[in-house]
Amino acid sequence: MATRGLRVLAKSSTPLLRRTLSNSISETRPCARILDAECSGAAALPARGSCGVPARSYGSATNRTADTELSKNWSKTPPAARRLSGEPEKAFSDDEDHEILDYPGAKTNFTHEMTFIPETAAEPVPCFRLLNDFGQPLPWAKLPQMDAELATKIYRNMVNLQTMDAIFYEAQRQGRFSFYLTTHGEEAINIASAAALSPQDVVFTQYREPGILMWRGFTMQDFADQCFGNAADLGKGRQMPVHYGSRELNCPTLSSPIATQLPQAVGAAYGLKMSRKDACSVAYFGDGASSEGDFHAALNFAAILETPTIFICRNNGWAISTPTNDQFRSDGIVVKGRGYGIRSIRVDGMDTLALYCAVKEARKIAIEESRPVLIEALSYRVGHHSTSDDSSKYRKKAEIEHWKLVRDPVNRFKKWIEAQGWWDAKSEKAIRSEARSSVIAAMNKAGQKQKPELSNLFTDVYDSLPSNLREQELQLRDVIAKYPRGYPTDVPL
Amino acid sequence: MRISITRALSILQRCARDCPQQQHSSPSVGNSTLSGAVRLLSSQALATSKEPEAGNVPKKSLNLFSAINQALHIALETDPRSYIFGEDVNFGGVFRCTTNLADTFGKHRVFNTPLCEQGIVGFAIGLAAMDNRAIAEIQFADYIYPAFDQIVNEAAKFRYRSGNQFNCGGLTIRAPYGAVGHGGHYHSQSPESFFCHVPGIKVVIPRSPAQAKGLLLSSIRDPNPVVFFEPKWLYRQSVEDVPEGDYMLPLSKAxxxxxxxxxxxxxxxxxxxxxxxxxxxxxxxxxxxxxxxxxxxxxxxxxxxxxxxxxxxxxxxxxxxxxxxxxxxxxxxxxxxxxxxxxxxxxxxxxxxxxxxxxxxxxxxxxxxxxxxxxxxxxxxx
The missing domain is CATH 3.40.50.920 (Rossmann fold)
Known part of the structure; x- marks a missing residue:
């Protein structure tokens, strides 16, 4: 009769607890117990004597549930009260293992079996995909509602991103600006996720997701101006290239440190929730970032504070030279969600349609249920970490070539839109050439623009200039006047 | 003066050459008889000198990252209980300071860590507390802040709070610091003063390859935790003749x-x-x-x-x-x-x-x- 498993708790407890439960494992983990606490007292150690009676073995109880009123009441009644009320003593009943454990740290039932949870599940978490490597829908795949206009817009953006990366990378190599890194192999994660979001959603990127800004309307000129650090750069020339950001487009300006944006995204989402905005926050990061303390803090805060946050991990296999085997021994990132009570999914990061669907659904969950979602997008970092890196030192060229040529996400999506009759060789040629000329034009224009004025060195440290900075600016101008040849001439004074 | 330097360095090198067993049998950090003796010798000799290099000591022209690589090589070679780890250390590090060390000394002594600075330093403190020399690399000084708690509240107070029962003196944290011409906010910082406000750690910054090698070996062998900031602008730019053997330059000596x-x-x-x-x-x-x-x-x-x-x-x-x-x-x-x-x-x-x-x-x-x-x-x- 009175089995007191998860269902009982789920029904009888508060909505908060119900959510937590349904959000975590399908059944709570039982707690091993050998001595009966009611008999031996709170600290029922065998050494303390004869009253410690071994609990009986009646097999696994975790799957047995009952949802009778009686069981509900039982679970809520303290043991002492139960005895007083004349209910039968349960110490040696079949249901001993099922008694609800009321420690504050975990709501579960007892088990006599000492079972350690295995370090990994029997099977790795499957990866959600809709299109195969050749851009063909998988059998039984339920494709999203996507019309020609949206599909070709996504494709065009991916091509633009790919083209910008290729040309900017070369430009950096030629010394036109100081640094660059590409999104090669991760164009789908960039653009498909951006397409599934709403412009009101606040996006905290790392540094390999310029496609979100691109989708939202950051122009090729905006990108080029930032990389050149000229007067038109929204960041006023202060940060390294690729450190984009736009208030207008709801993308806070990114920084270089890894994973710092993750707890910030949770705070932002809390703010959005409290002001009842129909928006979520989105945080992008790589596999390496999942090792940082900020990642764990962010997931925990998001779960506890029930924030509408979508965490999108680009698990691309490499953190500079560090392979994922040196980064974590779990089944990737996706399983970490459950550890924090967060609903999670693993997606093929090179499948535009699967990503679009997963992010769209995650957004719905985040906003409608006010809870975080974790998406692990499996991909491959086709480019070097950055222009400061030569990845041939730590991975095989053939491996890179394979992913570049055979597994390219842009090409995969192209095949699908071609099969829909929405794209052909002619449109391909046109978009490629258009993308190329627009990147080159933007770059040339950016290179000709002036640098930001010198005063920008001192402004924005605070909302207004404190006296120490005012004084330092005067000192600097004084020394420049004395030694004009000692300073760059392309920065207007 | 030069004679005494030469003598000190040659004694020191002879020790390193002749007494490998003794070195290997004295893993105790801070009380290592050989390294203590070596340090004393070099301190005496160099305290009054301007330059570590001297007449007959074999020298080789090296840049800064190679000198540091050499120091790390010597540290691993002379103490079997020394370890080097950090992000991307295995393949040689983003500044090449750990080149070939994993191949030479094995991946149990030179290894990659997950991308987590607080983890790197916390792990290093524990390793050092078990009488090992833990040489931790933080990839850029700009990224040392997640480890600030471990450095300030743990490493710096490990000895004091235990009444000198425990210490993590075998800890050395290496981090490239400073401007590099194009590093912007997060690849240029000089955070030394934060750490100078923390009693219990030492902060060491070398100016050149020969200085870096001698100071790094002293830092590694010093019985106190040391934060060792390396001027990354000079990794390739600064080249000078560096004594080839094992030598140390005194700490707390300008x-x-x-x-x-x-x-x-x-x-x-x-x-x-x-x-x-x-x-x-x-x-x-x-x-x-x-x-x-x-x-x-x-x-x-x-x-x-x-x-x-x-x-x-x-x-x-x-x-x-x-x-x-x-x-x-x-x-x-x-x-x-x-x-x-x-x-x-x-x-x-x-x-x-x-x-x-x-x-x-x-x-x-x-x-x-x-x-x-x-x-x-x-x-x-x-």
Whole structure:
């Protein structure tokens, strides 16, 4: 009769607890117990004597549930009260293992079996995909509602991103600006996720997701101006290239440190929730970032504070030279969600349609249920970490070539839109050439623009200039006047 | 003086050559008989010297990252209980300082860690507390802050809080610091002053390959936790003759790089080469500058600086970090306390401005040669 498993708790407890439960494992983990606490007292150690009676073995109880009123009441009644009320003593009943454990740290039932949870599940978490490597829908795949206009817009953006990366990378190599890194192999994660979001959603990127800004309307000129650090750069020339950001487009300006944006995204989402905005926050990061303390803090805060946050991990296999085997021994990132009570999914990061669907659904969950979602997008970092890196030192060229040529996400999506009759060789040629000329034009224009004025060195440290900075600016101008040849001439004074 | 240096270095090298067993049998950090003896010898010899290099010591022209690589190689070779780890260390590190070390000493002694600075330092403290030498790499000093808690609350207080029952003296944290020409906010910072405010750790910054090798070996073998900042701008740029063997340079001992009579200049790391240029320019105008490399920032060698200021009557301190709360402020205050009546001009500080490190404006932000020269002239004509 009175089995007191998860269902009982789920029904009888508060909505908060119900959510937590349904959000975590399908059944709570039982707690091993050998001595009966009611008999031996709170600290029922065998050494303390004869009253410690071994609990009986009646097999696994975790799957047995009952949802009778009686069981509900039982679970809520303290043991002492139960005895007083004349209910039968349960110490040696079949249901001993099922008694609800009321420690504050975990709501579960007892088990006599000492079972350690295995370090990994029997099977790795499957990866959600809709299109195969050749851009063909998988059998039984339920494709999203996507019309020609949206599909070709996504494709065009991916091509633009790919083209910008290729040309900017070369430009950096030629010394036109100081640094660059590409999104090669991760164009789908960039653009498909951006397409599934709403412009009101606040996006905290790392540094390999310029496609979100691109989708939202950051122009090729905006990108080029930032990389050149000229007067038109929204960041006023202060940060390294690729450190984009736009208030207008709801993308806070990114920084270089890894994973710092993750707890910030949770705070932002809390703010959005409290002001009842129909928006979520989105945080992008790589596999390496999942090792940082900020990642764990962010997931925990998001779960506890029930924030509408979508965490999108680009698990691309490499953190500079560090392979994922040196980064974590779990089944990737996706399983970490459950550890924090967060609903999670693993997606093929090179499948535009699967990503679009997963992010769209995650957004719905985040906003409608006010809870975080974790998406692990499996991909491959086709480019070097950055222009400061030569990845041939730590991975095989053939491996890179394979992913570049055979597994390219842009090409995969192209095949699908071609099969829909929405794209052909002619449109391909046109978009490629258009993308190329627009990147080159933007770059040339950016290179000709002036640098930001010198005063920008001192402004924005605070909302207004404190006296120490005012004084330092005067000192600097004084020394420049004395030694004009000692300073760059392309920065207007 | 040169003879004594030569003798010290040759004794030291003989020890390293002849006594490998003894070295390997003395893993106890801080009390290692050999390394203690080696350090004492080199301290005595070099305390009064200007340069580590001497007549017959075999030397090789090396850049900074190769000198550091050599020091790490020696550290691993001379102590089987030494370990090197950090992000991307396995393939040689992003600045190539750990090149070939994993291949030579195995992946159990030289290894990648997950991308987590607090994890790296916390792990290193625990490893060091078990009488090992833990040489941890933080990829950029700009990324050391997640480990701040471990350094400040744990490493620095490990000995004190246990009544000296425990220590993590075998800990050395290496991190590239400073400007590099295009690093912007997060690849340029000089965070040394944060750590100089923490009793219990030492902060060491070398200026050149030969200095780096000797100071790093001392830091690794010192019985206290050391934060060792490497001037990344110099990794490839700075090249000099470096003694090939195992040698150490004393910690907490400043070095007078250039003697002078009119003004004392104090600095450390990459900034010294800028200051040296200013000294040369000043000498053309008849001003004689004494240049001191502090080398160890805490505990620092006040006596050497004090003696110099008592001679010159003027002091200028220069560093890349923002002027407010920088370590220059501490030096300035200490010297004013000790040499008040001897000072003939206010102590000058030529430092970074109180702004984040900027990309495009880097040449303006930096404490450049002409800013230093200007301050020298102002001080001398005060």
């Amino acid at each position: 070095e007078v790089m250039r003697e002078g009579t009119d003004i004392t200049l104090v600095g450390w790391g990459a900034q010294l080469s800028v200051m040296e240029q200013a000294c040369i320019d000043a000498s053309k105008e008849g001003i004689s500058c004494e240049l001191i490399d502090l080398r160890t920032l805490i505990p620092w060698d006040r006596e050497t600086v004090e003696a110099s200021v008592n001679k010159t009557g003027r002091l200028l301190v220069s560093h890349e970090a923002p002027v407010t709360g920088g370590f220059g402020a501490e030096i300035s205050a200490s010297i004013v306390e000790r040499c008040f009546l001897r000072l003939e001009a206010p102590v000058a500080r030529v430092c970074g401005y109180d702004t984040p490190f900027p990309l495009v404006f880097e040449p303006f932000y930096m404490p450049t040669k002409n800013k230093i020269l200007d301050a020298i002239k102002t001080s001398v004509s005060y």
